[in-house]
Amino acid sequence: MRLATVNDRLVLVSEDAQTCVPAQSVSLLAALRGGSYAPDGDALALDPAQCAAPLPVSHTFLDGSAYVNHVDLVRRARGAEMPERFWTDPLMYQGCAVFEAPNAPILADPAWGTDFEAELAVITGDVPCGASPEEGAAAIRFVTVLNDISLRALIPDELSKGFGFVQSKPPSACAPFAVSPEALPGWDGARLHGTMCIDLNGKPFGRVQTGEGMTFDFGQLVAHAAKTRALPAGTVIGSGTVSNRDAQGGPGQPVADGGLGYACIAEQRTVETLAHGGPRTPFLTEGDQVTIWFEDTEGNRPFGDISQTVKHRAGHD
Amino acid sequence: MRLATVNDRLVLVSEDAQTCVPAQSVSLLAALRGGSYAPDGDALALDPAQCAAPLPVSHTFLDGSAYVNHVDLVRRARGAEMPERFWTDPLMYQGCAVFEAPNAPILADPAWGTDFEAELAVITGDVPCGASPEEGAAAIRFVTVLNDISLRALIPDELSKGFGFVQSKPPSACAPFAVSPEALPGWDGARLHGTMCIDLNGKPFGRVQTGEGMTFDFGQLVAHAAKTRALPAGTVIGSGTVSNRDAQGGPGQPVADGGLGYACIAEQRTVETLAHGGPRTPFLTEGDQVTIWFEDTEGNRPFGDISQTVKHRAGHD
Numbered sequence: 001m002r003l004a005t006v007n008d009r010l011v012l013v014s015e016d017a018q019t020c021v022p023a024q025s026v027s028l029l030a031a032l033r034g035g036s037y038a039p040d041g042d043a044l045a046l047d048p049a050q051c052a053a054p055l056p057v058s059h060t061f062l063d064g065s066a067y068v069n070h071v072d073l074v075r076r077a078r079g080a081e082m083p084e085r086f087w088t089d090p091l092m093y094q095g096c097a098v099f100e101a102p103n104a105p106i107l108a109d110p111a112w113g114t115d116f117e118a119e120l121a122v123i124t125g126d127v128p129c130g131a132s133p134e135e136g137a138a139a140i141r142f143v144t145v146l147n148d149i150s151l152r153a154l155i156p157d158e159l160s161k162g163f164g165f166v167q168s169k170p171p172s173a174c175a176p177f178a179v180s181p182e183a184l185p186g187w188d189g190a191r192l193h194g195t196m197c198i199d200l201n202g203k204p205f206g207r208v209q210t211g212e213g214m215t216f217d218f219g220q221l222v223a224h225a226a227k228t229r230a231l232p233a234g235t236v237i238g239s240g241t242v243s244n245r246d247a248q249g250g251p252g253q254p255v256a257d258g259g260l261g262y263a264c265i266a267e268q269r270t271v272e273t274l275a276h277g278g279p280r281t282p283f284l285t286e287g288d289q290v291t292i293w294f295e296d297t298e299g300n301r302p303f304g305d306i307s308q309t310v311k312h313r314a315g316h317d
Numbered sequence: 318m319r320l321a322t323v324n325d326r327l328v329l330v331s332e333d334a335q336t337c338v339p340a341q342s343v344s345l346l347a348a349l350r351g352g353s354y355a356p357d358g359d360a361l362a363l364d365p366a367q368c369a370a371p372l373p374v375s376h377t378f379l380d381g382s383a384y385v386n387h388v389d390l391v392r393r394a395r396g397a398e399m400p401e402r403f404w405t406d407p408l409m410y411q412g413c414a415v416f417e418a419p420n421a422p423i424l425a426d427p428a429w430g431t432d433f434e435a436e437l438a439v440i441t442g443d444v445p446c447g448a449s450p451e452e453g454a455a456a457i458r459f460v461t462v463l464n465d466i467s468l469r470a471l472i473p474d475e476l477s478k479g480f481g482f483v484q485s486k487p488p489s490a491c492a493p494f495a496v497s498p499e500a501l502p503g504w505d506g507a508r509l510h511g512t513m514c515i516d517l518n519g520k521p522f523g524r525v526q527t528g529e530g531m532t533f534d535f536g537q538l539v540a541h542a543a544k545t546r547a548l549p550a551g552t553v554i555g556s557g558t559v560s561n562r563d564a565q566g567g568p569g570q571p572v573a574d575g576g577l578g579y580a581c582i583a584e585q586r587t588v589e590t591l592a593h594g595g596p597r598t599p600f601l602t603e604g605d606q607v608t609i610w611f612e613d614t615e616g617n618r619p620f621g622d623i624s625q626t627v628k629h630r631a632g633h634d
Contacts, residue, residue, distance in 0.1 A: 057376045057549070058376065059374045059375065059376060059414045059415050060413065060414065060415065062483060065480075083478075086478075089478070091478055091480050092480060092483050093411070093480040093481050093483065094410070094411040094412060094413065094481065094482070094483055095411060096377065096411065096546065097376045097377065097414060098376050098377065098549060107446070109545075112545065129424070129630070130630075151545060154545070159479050159480075161400075161403070161406070161408055162476050162479065162481070163382075163408050163409060163410040163476075163481045163482070164410050164411065164479070164480045164481020164482070165411070165480070165481070166379060166409050166410065166411055166541075166542065167541070167544045167545045168545070170545045170546040171546055224483075224484070225483065227484045228426075228429065228468060228471070228484045228485070228487045229413065229487040229488055232374070232415060313446070313447075
C-alpha cells in the first residue's frame, strides 16, 4: 500500500504513481487510528508537485541517530569526542512533528549554516509502553523518507545547553509517499535495504546504503522511544542521517572521488577537513537544489522524490 | 472564554464551571485553525472527572525553563554547574505533544525517581518565523496548567548524551480548562500573576508565585521557539517549573518550615540536602496523590484541578 496526501485528503497511489484514489479516511492519522484505507471515489491524475507530506502533522516525531558513523563524523567536525556508549545506547531527540511538503522551499539565513540530512522514517500504529524491539518492529505501519533540515551554525551553542535541538532543527520535509513495509522489497522486518540518493544542484552527492551501518534497527528505536510512554498511532520515528563506513572502516569518500558520498554536507566537510585541513563544500545557499530519493533493491523509487530549492529567508520586520 | 474537552468534544465552560455547552468546532485545534468557538447545543452538567486535557493532542510542545531558580536548584542537586548565560538565553526542549487528562494515573516504575513539575503553559495561534517577543505575546490564545512528569533517575544519563529529554519526560497531564488571557485577572500581557498550588497527599507542598522569578516571559519564550520556524496554531509553550527565590535570594523553605515550598520534589530535596546533608522527601511512590491548581489574584481556580494518583507501572511481559 502506498499513500499520499493531496489537497488535505489521504489518497491511495497507483503502482505506476500516475493516478490516485481518495481513501475512506480523510487523513493518514485518522486511518492509523482505526479508520479505513479502502478506496472511496474515482481515480484522479496524480501530480507529485501537489503532494503534501503523507502525514503533514503528527503529535510525535522522535528522531534517532542509528547510523552511528554519522554521529562520529559530525562530532569530529566540531571537535567533540563521541562516547563509546553511543554504540550500544541509541541517541534520540524529540523533533518537530510538522512535516513540510516534498517540494517546500528551504528558507535559510546565511548565518545558520543550513544543511540537509537524508534519512528513513517509520510511522507506527499504537505501541504500548515498555514494548520490546520485536513488538516495536511489528508496530511499524509505513516507511518514508525525510530531509531533516539542520542548522549547523546553531547546533553547537544549542546542544551545549543540554536540552537538545529546538532552533537548530526546524521542520523536516517528507517524501510524497508513505509505503507499507510489505510493499518494499528491501524490508527485512526492521531495516530497509537500498540506496539513499542525494543530488546537490543536479550532481550526485550521496549514494548511501541504508541497510549498512544502521547500528540500531527500527524495532530497537521504537522500543527506545516507548520505554516510559505509550506511543500513539501516527508516531514518526526517524533513523537519523544515513551514513556508511568504507570497506576499511574509514569515513568513505565523496562521490566525485569515487566513494558513496554522504547524506549531509557536514559529513563531507569533515572528510575534507581530515584530508585537506579544511572544508571545501559550503553549506546551502540561495538557489541550491537538493533532491533526495530512495532507490529500492529493484531500482524503483517507492517514496518519490524530495526536491527542494533554498531561498533566502526574508527578514521579519 | 474557558474551554474543556469532554467525550472528544470541545465545550465552553460556564462561569461557575457547573455546566458546559458544545462549541461549533469539534476540537480546540480545529477552533484555533480558524474554526468557531460559538456555542452549538444545549447546556450539559460538567463533571471535571470526565474532562480530557483541553488540547489532548497537539503537534508541538516546546517547554521552556523560564524560572531560572529551578534550573539552578536541580542542577545543584545533581552536582552540575549552571552556566551564567542561562539568565539571558532561554532553555527550551521539544516535549511530548500528547497531553494526559487531569486525573490520569501517573504510571511509575520505582527505579525511575518519578517527580511532578507544576507549570503554566500557553497555547498559541499561528506565529510567523522570526516573530518578536511582542508578536509572540500577542499570539497567545489560551493559558493552562501542566504537570510535566519528570523521571529524575533517568535524566542525568539521558541529558549527558546531549540530545535532551526523551525517556525522562513522558507525557504531561493538563488541567481541565484552558482560559483565554482576557478572562484571567492576573494576566499582564506576557506573564500570569497568582499562586501555583501543589498538595502532596493532601498536605500543602507548594504555594509558589507564578509572577515572580519568571526570568523569560511567555512572549520571549514564543519568540525563542519561533526563531527558525513558524509555529502553527495549537503550539503549546511551557514555562517550566514555577520556582521562587526567597527574600534573601536563597532557595526558600518547604511549606512545613514556613516557606512557599516548591513546585517539584527535586527542589525540596536539594534544599534538604543543603540543610541536612541529604534529601528527606522521597520521589513519588505507589498511592501518592498529587493535586495541582492555580489560584488567581481573586482567589479562584480558573483552570480547575490536576489530581493524579501514582500507580506502579505493571511489567510489560
